[in-house]
Amino acid sequence: MLTLMSMMIITGICLFLALRKKRPIFLAVPFLSIFAYFLVQIILVPAPFMDTVKFIFSLR
Numbered sequence: 662m663l664t665l666m667s668m669m670i671i672t673g674i675c676l677f678l679a680l681r682k683k684r685p686i687f688l689a690v691p692f693l694s695i696f697a698y699f700l701v702q703i704i705l706v707p708a709p710f711m712d713t714v715k716f717i718f719s720l721r
């Protein structure tokens with residue numbers, strides 16, 4: 662729940678800044694934070710990194 666709330670806060674702040682300062686680069690920050698979150702979660706798996714990535718992409 663904490664992760665969801667923090668992602669919502671990051672998105673809200675970035676949306677406000679993008680509209681306020683008229684700079685669309687702020688809209689990339691939520692996507693980068695979600696990517697970083699997924700990367701951290703993959704790293705936390707006790708298997709080797711490449712094996713974990715291969716397993717995730719082999720799921721159907």
